[in-house]
Amino acid sequence: MTINTIYIEVAFATKDKQIIKSLEIPQNTSVTNAILLSKIADEFKDFDFSDTANLPIGIFGRKIDVITYQLTPRDRIEIYRKLSKTPNERRLDRKKT
Numbered sequence: 001m002t003i004n005t006i007y008i009e010v011a012f013a014t015k016d017k018q019i020i021k022s023l024e025i026p027q028n029t030s031v032t033n034a035i036l037l038s039k040i041a042d043e044f045k046d047f048d049f050s051d052t053a054n055l056p057i058g059i060f061g062r063k064i065d066v067i068t069y070q071l072t073p074r075d076r077i078e079i080y081r082k083l084s085k086t087p088n089e090r091r092l093d094r095k096k097t
Contacts, residue, residue, distance in 0.1 A: 053066055
């Protein structure tokens with residue numbers, strides 16, 4: 001019996017560093033398990049990846065529901081970090097100076 005696998009990527013970036021990990025995973029792997037299998041947390045010790053249900057996560061720039069999303073071949077899971085300020089707040093700060 002062979003297990004069907006798919007190829008995906010897991011991506012995360014900070015201001016100073018960005019990583020994209022390529023993986024071959026079993027076809028019915030959840031988004032949470034794919035993130036754990038990528039071991040991307042090992043690259044970013046200051047970021048908490050433990051609660052994926054509450055992390056902003058998307059596939060190719062589209063936010064997804066981590067619980068219900070079914071991974072498909074060549075998906076790129078993108079883990080977003082919370083911004084300290086929105087782009088609009090940054091523009092307003094620049095305007096003040």
